[in-house]
Amino acid sequence: MKISIIGTGYVGLVTGACFAEIGHSVTCLDIDSTRIRKLNNASIPFYEPGLERILKKSLEKNQIKFTTNYSLACKNPDAIFVCVGTPSYKSGKPNLKFIKNVIKSLALAINSETVIFLKSTVPVGTTASMERLFKKYLKSKLDIAFASNPEFLKEGSAVNDFKSPDRIIVGTKSKKVQEISKNIFHAFNHQRSRILFTSIESSELIKYAANSFLATKISFMNEIARLADSTSANIDDVRKGMGADPRIGSAFLYSGLGYGGSCFPKDIDGLISSFKDKNLHPSILEAVKTVNSSQHKLYLKKIYDAFSKAKLKNMSIHIWGTSFKPETDDIRDSISIKLIRSLSKDVKKIFIYDPIALKNTKNELIDLQNLVFLRDKYTNIKQSNFLILATEWKEFWDPDIKKLQSLKSKTVIDGRNILNRKHLESSGINYLCIAR
Ligand code: UDX
Secondary structure: OEEEEEOOOHHHHHHHHHHHHOOOEEEEEOOOHHHHHHHHOOOOOOOOOOHHHHHHHHHHOOOEEEEOOHHHHOOOOOEEEEOOOOOEOOOOOEOOHHHHHHHHHHHHHOOOOOEEEEOOOOOOOHHHHHHHHHHHHOOOOOOOEEEEOOOOOOOOOHHHHHHOOOOEEEEOOOHHHHHHHHHHHHHHOOOOOOEEEEOHHHHHHHHHHHHHHHHHHHHHHHHHHHHHHOOOOOHHHHHHHHHOOOOOOOOOOOOOOOOOOOOHHHHHHHHHHHHHHOOOOOHHHHHHHHHHHHHHHHHHHHHHHHOOHHHHOOOEEEEEOOOOOOOOOOOOOOHHHHHHHHHHOOOOEEEEEOOOOHHHHHHHOOOOOOEEEOOOOOOOHHHOOEEEEOOOOHHHOOOOHHHHHOOOOOEEEEOOOOOOHHHHHHOOOEEEOOOO
16 A cells, blocks of 8 residues: 655654555655655664664665655555654643644645544544644545554564554544555454554543553552562562562563653653643542652662762762663653763762663763763773662673672662672672662
8 A cells, every 4th residue: 555654753664664564655754854865775863673674675675765745745645644743842731733734734735535644642632623724724625534543662662563563543433444444554463453443532542541551550669669668578579479460460560760751751741731621630640740750869869878968079970771761772751861960960970871872862961061971881880989770771680790899889779670689789789779
């Protein structure tokens, strides 16, 4: 089928590349001409495992092309997927200006019947209001359908998530759009039907509710970890004991520094603002947010309890991991970045290492003077007093104990509860964590 994708960010690019790989003829549009030029040479602006390989293959086969030209993207597509960002206003409300610009541009360029799927995360009612906006600008009497198709891609495994979806949610009541959707997703829906058709509004809300529920699991465990930490309960055992109940499930129960990234914080804020718009009070969501925004402070407190502010002023420290989670170079709303900002005021120097997010980290923290970025995680470790492990990259799980023993204060703060406490402590290392 002929598919156009508007927006070549994370979601648009993964969607376009995966559709092209299964044989759809894909045109991806973005208004950023530099990005489009690079994409035509298979150069991807972010790190996502597996994406470059399928993009190169599809470019070679002429299965995918990149353009800034709306007329080209609107040349008889069977479907158009809108995948532009919905960043938050300060109030938490999603800013829909990029979507509105896309809708106007599409209305002016479309000259054949098609379906417009909104993949961007948008508050309930947005797809309907975008359809109204579209009709205002459309000059012809063409029958253009609107549908909602939220994404559930995890950074770091987005390609696999797209190809083996848990579910494909399509918000539409139109039988015709349902048939088109089945054809588009056929290759990903073959073994077992993953498509769930709902109303447009339910589809929009499913996305917010799913992400907010996952964030709730994390904040719930982080709250329980606070109590466990002040008793002798072990949060690892509590997690396993809880997760063994299939009604609870074992995923997303890991306590630590809290959640970050481009989705959870933004989606919780977006959902809270939707509640407020309807004069409803989002009690649980607000608690989830409060727990998460204070979680890293518990670790800071442990550091201030262990080292006085006066001593910290003369100390250098190591931080391992700056991406908001492993397998991505994304540092948006990363808790590690928050920690670095906070600690840089109090310590002499911070040595920072991340396997792939250093470039983004340097750009983000350009205003801080006392940071040193490392190519190897052990460089200068003898000059540091302690180490904070902030992101659970696989290469941090089994560190070289001898090297950690050379930390001046022999202290390791494990922000993700992944290190072997017994092993570290029996090697003379002071191990700080929460609730283990
Ligand atoms: C999320 C959703 O999982 C995905 O379905 C959606 O479409 C986009 O948002 P992503 O932002 O890539 O994906 O991150 P995810 O893997 O969900 O992790 C989010 C954050 O939660 C990370 O900071 C992670 O470290 C943290 N987390 C996750 C925990 O603190 N504990 C856990 O048990 C799980």
